[in-house]
Amino acid sequence: MSALMNFTSRWKQKVKADVRSPKADLKVALDECVAALDLFLSNRFEDALTKLQSKAKDSMYHSLTYATILEMQAMMTFEPEDITVAGNTMKDAQIICQKFRKKTTVTDSINSLMNRHAAEKFTEEEMHAEVCYAECLLQRAALTFLQDENMISFIKGSIKIRNSYQTYKELLNVVQSSSYTKGENYSHLEGGVQLGIGAFNLTISLLPTRILRLLEFVGFSGNKEYGLEQLQEGASTENFRALLCTMLLLCYHTFMSFVLGTGEGDVDDAERLLLPFLKRYPKGAIFLFFAGRIEEIRGNIDAAILRFEECCEAQQHWKQFHHMCYWELMWCFTFKRQWKMAYFYADLLCKENSWSKSTYMYMKAAYLSMLGDEDYKPFGDDEIELFRKVPSMKQKIAGKSLPTEKFAIRKARRYLSQNPIKLPVPALEMMYIWNGYTVIGKHQDLTEGMLETLDEAERTLENGPVTEFLIDDQCLVKLLKGLCLKHLDKLSEAEQYFHWIHTKEQMIKYDHYLIPNALLEHGLICMQTGRNDEAIKILESAKQNYKNYSMESRTHFRIQAALLKAKSRTHNGKQSLPSTP
Template sequence: MSFLLSWKRSLKRSDSKTRSSSCQEIQDLNEDQEEHRRLPFYCVSMSGEAETLSNGSQKPDLRIELDDCMAALDLFLSNNFAEALARLQSRTKDSMYHALTYATILEMQAMMTFDPQDILAAGNTMKDAQAVCQRFRRKSTMAGSFNSMINRQAGEQFTEEEIHAEVCYAECLLQRAALTFLQDENMISFIRGGIKVRSSYQTYKELHSIVQSAQYTRGVSHSHFEGGVKLGMGAFNLTLSLLPTRILRLLEFVGFSGNKEYGLQQLQEGASTQSFRAFLCTVLLLCYHTFMSFVLGTGEGDVGDAEALLQPYLKRYPKGAIFLFFAGRIEEIKGNLDAAIARFEECCEAQQHWKQFHHMCYWELMWCFTYKQQWKMAYFYADLLCKENSWSKATYAYMKAAYLSMFTEEDCRPFGEDEVEIFRQVPGMKQKIAGKSLPTEKFAIRKARRYLSPNPLPLPVAPLEMMYIWNGYAVIGKHRDLTEGMLDTLNQAQRTLEQAPVTEHTVDDQCLVSFLKGLCMKHLGCHEEAEQYFNLIQINETLIRYDHYLVPNALLEHGLLCMELGRKEEGVRYLETAKHNYKNYSMESRTHFRIQAALHSAKSAVENGDSVP
């Protein structure tokens, strides 16, 4: 009710054009709700009889559709992006799989560019694909849906095309929801996105029940249908399981649930088949092992599983940009930086059509050179991103300035580039995605404010601080020489701070350097020294004025170290303190993700009778 009152007030304050637009959004919202008021049924009949569409045209053969889409996907994975889209586009009006595949490729492009026009185009295309899928779905009345929910044993019979339409429709809903969250910032958009997510989730659950039902009869293309169900169930379970406990409890209250092991199992089964969705299941697993579990976890992705998943694709598509990128990412996690750099460079050379793949490689190359402390090369890639990519201009500019701040007096600076001026530009580059500012942008903007005063106070080790945010110390920790080199840089920064005049940032800066030194000591095996540095943050907690995130993160790292040393109860105590005693600090969500992963690891180890990692 409060939302409706607020919306009415906003209408009164808006002009006629805004009122018209808002009314249209409400109408679209009502259409979405009406469209989703149905559930698939349990009994499936795979009759395979030819049928005629309402426009008089013959339904295309499902097997031919899937074979053609698989051929287009093969073109896409071979870097023939334009040919793949052209092959799909001619059939997007009459084939649900062509429409879905075409829209999925455009959505991948939009997700990589974050360009508003790309997001809008992908959203419209996915909406068209959903409409195509709707034409192939079993038509039902509200009364029929209600009766089926009361007596599912009397459910209608579905043809094979209709059951495939259900899984394609659920996939369209899920992808449209993701774009809805990216595209707009108003409350109506969030409601519409939430409706799509819930409808997609419920449909996948019902389809999973169909597959498990004794009444289910496998059709000719059943592997593609079942692969779609495994993709949806796996993606939902895995994603939900990664969320912090407080958010997960709220989602469970409204009907969502997530089981990480089950989600990984579903995706693994989907990836191991020859189905249409095997590639998407594989990509989700690779993203989990090389990004989500690394950046949002404790810094240890399952590299072995990732390599096993990737190897067949690399063999078939040795120049495939997607697979070269993941190959580089795996080498980076393993700490093989030169091999990683070679893979990312190879990925950039493999194709020139989609620059977005280049940008993903630039980001990773920037970090590889950061780990090697080659500031000029790191600056080079940050500068390229700043000029060419729209994902986060504020973050790219901050990193540019951060690398410049590490240049020595002897280093040749790029013409006209001054870190103070770039730092001052960062706050003006803030943008919002899904109505929220990016956490890394907020972090960068807060740190850059130190340069807004006439007499700016320089950040001591800006790149090394941001490196922790992206779990980079887990990478350099695999190589003693890299870790020792980083420790030398931190020792020099500490000496500079000790010689500088005392300011309002002095304690914060000293605690930051001590925290990062503790991480280096931990990876060098100097556990007692590492604990002393982490304890130092706790001792100075009340004196820290701005970098409050250091305290819960010091507790997190101290907890992980204790667990590594076999002091499980003490480690869990540190983790629980970090989880419950601190809030409203920079990068809080990311810290909570890592705490959640660490606690889950400890719990799993106890249940399995293993030692805590």
């Protein structure tokens, strides 16, 4: 059983104090905040917030925990309103934490914390105030990236929180120092440092090389393994931040490694982290959701569907958690090629969720377009009319459009003409944007079924008229077919498809993103067959020679993840050894 849960089960037995010292206040605050987290994890969301809100203007931990719960909601729902509220509340928490920090002058800054004697001048409460203040900055930066995954936005956010990063580094030196006197609540302080150091190292390590160089110039550095190690230690220790360390690890293994990488998160580790929480909170919506995601990644789509449905049934208060499940259910039925069921969940999202109405409308139209002419169209909708609505539903979050929304709008413009030329497989194309082929690749039947659909689309293109979109459409279908063949271990055939796309580079008119992505997939096959030097050359070409294409940031993240893997193998002398498919 997790150390955090042992802690939550004993919170009621904690110290009683009529006369409060700062230490007692700190301990009581931590106990109350852990109790509020216990309510939150039991689906008693409003009770948790109510418990915290009454002291949020006076206590740094109540304020931070209150803002953290709102941020967790925003991180899982992507609702613009949730993101704004969470950001403002976290900013308020930062102001509260500032009140508890050591009053310093310009010359006597927090940087003096590095000094052995200066550290002794900080009270326990002031040390906690430092880590809470740094955590506020860290979480505000996470919200900045959530609003826009553009790398430039991430750089701006990162530079703004340089103080957070430096504070964590300095606090790490202090807590590791043999001369530092550990207070009664030391484990919570150490957990806060592990959360910050782990989050920074893990996140920065994922960034493309050119961004890393800039960040290193201003004092940042990232080591993925060290970051994961710090988070693991924080998750396994009895401390207030154990839950956040666990949540960040679960997000990395089940989402970040897929959306911003090549889909190589440690699912077994994610399950190990999750199981104790599922045992204690069997109806906890958050944990049921992650359980569904783990089943989905493993290719156990039917089991995943049951978990997501169970998550929806577990609570009715925060509908936003239902929307997360709807999104995953939409993809689960996409993997099974059950277009009407996928359409059903896209329609629910379009009606109930405001993250990206354009994307949801696009997906509704995409699923209808996958149906045959003889199939009944749900609700009497027509895909051409739905596609035409997509551009008008564009919205901006923090003044910027979402990359996925921009992609959907650009693709839907094809239907604005009087006699539109159909997109060949729009649902399967968007599935690639979200790295869904890595999921179906775990299940041979699903992959073979998807290949059948793509073969049919290819025949339709071959037998149809020559249009201005033909080469683009052929390249798209061959890219997706290549992915299916790769996962069916037909690597030579897959490689030929990716190479064919590259030969058509000068003929592509609109979907320029296909070239760097075909090179990425080609590089991954080279790596899989032990040709690391060739893989690095191809991946470097994809990174250096192409820009200003759709979903560029996401592709660069994936290229960076592949390059790190290839260079690591070369460095370890394994370039001649093929990997397991």
